[in-house]
Amino acid sequence: MSTTHSNHSRIRLALLVLVGLCLAAATASAQTTPSPLSPTNIFAPVSTPAHAIHGLSLFVLGVTAVIFVVVFSLLVYAVVTFRSRTDDDNREPPQVYGSNQVEFAWTVIPVLIVLALFIASSRVIATIQNAERPANAIEVIATGHQFWWEYRYPRLNVITANELHVPVSDPADPTPTFITLLSADMDHSFWVPRLAGKTDLIPNRTNHTWIDPHEAGLYLGQCAQYCGTQHAKMLLRVYVQPRAEFDRWIQEQQQPATNQAVSEGRHVFESTACVNCHTVSGTRANGRFGPDLTHLMSRDTIASGVADNTPENLRQWIENPDAIKPGARMPAMGLGARQLEAVVAYLATLR
């Protein structure tokens, strides 16, 4: 009996050590910003809300680790010390029914721990949820669609999709980005772990979140609320750019479609169902159901981050979206080979 028992606790100990190591690795990676364990590691924050959560999470992890060690040690001690032995007589051990003092102690101590955790949590809630919006903040309206993201910059008159661009925010002179979260259809959730915790996008409701990334770079995430067939491929990409670069990007996006030449591809695009869902500003295409394509070529990816934006992928996407993203809302357009080539050629001019 006792051998089984010690094997048993050895397994537990080994597992415990493994989990501890993993947690330590995840936490340690927070120090090395460029290459964390994962591009979506919650322990590698680069923005104030994510930093505040990170600080709280270390506190909570520390407290719970201490509780774990104490209670686990008591459990192991009890199991080892009070195990029945072969040389025991058959008498029952002394019966103890309880002790008010002991009960009092293990009620009060947890109450104090809970109080500390509660105060720490409510401070961080207030820091993040009640943050002041400075006048120079970038304003973005993010709208969740099945299964892609629409971004509008109402004060800058820019509409884009799936790739959010925001400026770096210098902690000394912050230019945070405040994002209003809406949904066109389903519950979605905006989650870029290195920038902030997640906030849901719920139809017929307005939510808010904000980020102030301190370092330039590309930050990834994805929809975190089940929203239908392709919930898994509703990826988030946030491009954090130095201010000058961001301003240049805004300027480019503010232009109408640069190519006004009438091509065969444009004719096909404008005379088929494409225009029911897509907008190319400055042309007849003004659908709102799908992503705005005015500056399609300025994006790195298509289909909400699922495929690189290459002519080959575009061709495949238009021909049969289900091949890339089964269940996507875009229908297969049923174009002939020549029309397909022409449309891809036209899209390639939308810079």
Added chain:
Amino acid sequence: MATESVAFPAALPISRPVVDRLHEWVTTVDHKRLGILYIGYALVFLCIGGIEATIMRVQLMVPHNDLVSPQVFNRLFTMHGTTMIFFVAMPIVFGFANYMLPLMLGARDMAFPRLNAFSFWLTAFGGLLLYFSLLGASGLYGAGNAPDVGWFAYAPLTSQTFSRGHSTDFWTLSLLVSGIGSIGTAVNILTTILCVRCPGMTLGKMPMFAWLILVMAFLVLLCVGPLTAAQIMLTIDRYLGGHFFDVQAGGSAVVWMHFFWIFGHPEVYVLVMPAFAIVSEIIPVFSRKGLFGYPFMVAAGLAIGFLAMSVWAHHMFTVGMSSSANTFFVMTTMAIGVPTGIKIFNWLATMWGGRIHFRVPMLFCLGFLFQFLIAGLTGIMLSAAPFDWQLGNSYFVVAHFHYVIVGGILFAVFGAFYYWFPKMSGWMLSETLGRLHFVLFLIGFHLTFDFMHIPGLLGMPRRIYTYEPGRGWDIWNLIVTAGVVFQGAAILVFVGGLAWAFFRRKSAGNDPWDAWTLEWATSSPPASYNFATIPVVRSRRPLWDLKHPDDPDWKYEQ
């Protein structure tokens, strides 16, 4: 109808045709048979839900896997969640409550035997209705097959616009039907505990099992109603032009969340209370010591039940509630840690100074203690709302609640199975196979659910049918899937153990564990009337008093 053939009553049970015996099981109102029906039914669905989980884990073993389509994957996790909560966990705890309560209370049956049978069959047909969706849900649009809205079925995914065909209706109706069964059982349990205890058994002398099942029944009564109401509202939305959750017409998706979680969170305690109840019976017997701090355990159970009704919106920290609402639900959620801690400490104190026998039921209870401790601590992490903004809806949450339900509740239920199987059948289970079951399941559980926390910390959301490579999630998902092999093997050993008991028929006797509650005072299996004469008790451990007439409990209690 009596003829001479009555002269051989002993031969009757063996010679009766199968149809007769089946008819007896189908028409029975005996709480013990209904208990066994509940447990058997739950074990069948456990296998079905387990197969669904296995397919999902194989799909997620490597990134960009295409074993199943996204549509099929979404149906799998919907069916897995719904099955495991409503048609495995609830029936199995109802089964044990049904079987054990009258025996422990010294009663002949539940208060309402016919209601008991009615409730079971409602639950049973609810489960069948859910799975009938595979055949019957095509509807007018050919959009059939199993429901794919997730087990909490957030609006507006369930609206006619987004959920064509009848799959969502099968989900709605199956929960509606089984929910009525659950309420029937809750009423029955409450009445039984409050009204049909044997002479001498005051509320303060009930086994802890009865107290915690009482709390569970209260919670069922309070929390299933809102779910049923929500299902009716959803059906009105879908078929009668209602707009409760129809966001296009001014309805609210968040209202559904409130309705669902005011059911959904107490539901967790509906499941965990029976686990507490089981552990509170097994740990004292195998530590050879009475339960430590009985009044405090009762108070903690009631406190958990009370607080459980006030924490539901911690499932909604990310839906954009105000900072004060978030703060309130952080407070109530964290507060529940205090009575839960009291429970863990009292179990430890029960073992303290005892003589612990590591028989299979006790091994499972030790597993429960260890895993429930960790589940509670990850629960504290999730209760800190800002931390939840990162962890919520990620694989960390999936790992956390599987730690509660598998590591906590299922381990306790396996413990209960090994503990009471001798009483239910009259046969012992194999100690060796039981230990093998325990070790395999422990390894499998920890491989799967320890490592499942990590992809969550690294940003992996739940309910995705596949994921991108290069996110640092691959290796953890592989390990998680590897654990399934051990869990599957453990279940096979468990079934093997049952077969062994069946063929070996090693007699258990009335009281194989030298235990103290009334169920061990009658034969194994008990006669349909439970006790030849209704027992009279003077303490919480009537069999201790019998075995130790020189040192009875009633001299010291209170």
